[in-house]
Amino acid sequence: MKSLLAFMKKDWKEQLRSAKFFVLLGVFVLLGIMNPAVAKLTPWLMDMLSETLAESGMTVTAVTVSAMDSWVQFFKNIPMGLMVLIILESSIFTKEYRSGTLVLALTKGLERWKVLASKTLVLFVLWTLYYWLCFGITYGINGYFWDNSVACNLGFSVMCWWLAGLLTVMLMVFFSAVAKSNIVVLAGTGGAFLVIYLLSLLPKVGKYSPAELMNSTPLLVGAADTGAYTAAIIISLALCVLCFALSIPILNKKQI
DSSP, rough: OOHHHHHHHHHHHHHHTTTTTHHHHHHHHHHHHHHHHHHHHHHHHHHHHHHHHHHOOOOOOOOOHHHHHHHHHHHHHHHHHHHHHHHHHHHTHHHHHHHHHHHHHHHHTOOOOHHHHHHHHHHHHHHHHHHHHHHHHHHHHHHHHGGGSSTTTHHHHHHHHHHHHHHHHHHHHHHHHHHHHHHHHHHHHHHHHHHHHHHHHHHTGGGGGGGGGOHHHHHTOOOGGGGGGGGHHHHHHHHHHHHHHHHHHHHHOOOO
């Protein structure tokens, strides 16, 4: 246990030393502010464009915004934050392979599964921290200007999207155990999620696909029941566990 905690401490120091922690912090804070800001500025922008549109024969009616507009922006923008996190953290394993620091740690008796557990926990904490920070900022600003209660099933919707993001992170962990290049890790993670998304487009398969967890609009407007997402939640959790379980024997047999 001491060796696991020591390796986690090293990983956290590396996050701070490389400035990735602060870059990602800035990205998610900015996204949290942007969501209500875009909604708040929409009437002003439409008013600015009204004269130009009127000359083209188009009539602009008064635009009323609410917290719903901000939450729609939240679910549109959060994929950008997840993408930045995956890109910046795709080398969390591979840089260890290249630098040889992992070999040194293993020769001192550190078990490979502890390396995997350490980095997985770091990524889990980072995604959870950034995601809920972004949500908290948006929720607080929305509450100041509007009423968050207009969004139905808000808590369930954000939990679903967090789980979908966690699955993406776990896919990155799996491909990090398989490959030695972060380019391959990115390609594998992106390709796997693309397959999951394409499967969600099939009528009989869609409700089982983890990509369904990102379909938040029906939940927000009350057009979908939370029970319809049960299968996707269970499969997503199972895939997260499977990614980690498969990564252990792969990393154990990997030539480093």
